[in-house]
Amino acid sequence: MRVCVACGNALQTPDWRCAACGWQAQVVDGVATLLSEGEIAEAFSGEQIDNLDAVDPRHFWFAARNQLIAWALTRQFPHARTVLEVGCGTGPVLRSLADARPDLALTGTEVSDHGLRATARVVPSAALVRADTRSLPYDQEFDVVGAFDVLEHIPEDGEAMRMLARAARPGGGVMVTVPQHRWLWSPVDDYSGHQRRYRRAELVALARAAGLHVVLVTSFVSLLLPLMLLSRVMNRGRAVEPRREFAVSRRANRALMTVMRAELAMIRAGLSWPAGGSLLLVAKRT
């Protein structure tokens, strides 16, 4: 069900109006805005979202991550029909899910108005709501709730994880990707506004504290980890040029994608990589 972000009571009517406390969402261009003035002011900056625009969905990192997400969702939640993605950015994950699983009903939330407009263009079938991950208006509403490279931006990640768990239906669950290993911290993390990179045990503890049962956790971008480290060392002391992190030639991209495919094949075969640039966690709500 949908719940009031002000008082927590169930919303009884299809519009975003609370009969209990009188709270009402603003609807702008058909998108319900559930943010307070303060939350709008501190929203993810337009510049960071603009950088996401520049990312090609064929880029090996994004392409491999999206394939991994679609696989894990189908494998762990074979009966899922409804999926919420929080912090959907400009919509690349929703787009990839809409292509891979046209049977799913997709919903996205995002604080950035710019991100929502971009998502509406690339995934016209998705329902969109402007909401903060720390105050989601859902309780037992979706089969699967995903947050892909979102938690590391949020100071109160425990609160965010509880909101993800609450939004999932019993029998459904939560899927999360985050950057891994503190020793991989680089100027790109500062530039991206990351609060932290995670250790596996930290992420698992976060899910358990939210009452979730962890069913899959693996590192990914594991085979390319030595390359990531090398790039960190070589760029130490140099001026930050975060866009370079994403800039690869078409030929290099093909080669890196081949490595990522090999890695994903091993994850599909049951391997949980111990180290890697990112972590995927899947957890169920009982």
Ligand SMILES: [Zn+2]
């Ligand atoms: Zn209310």
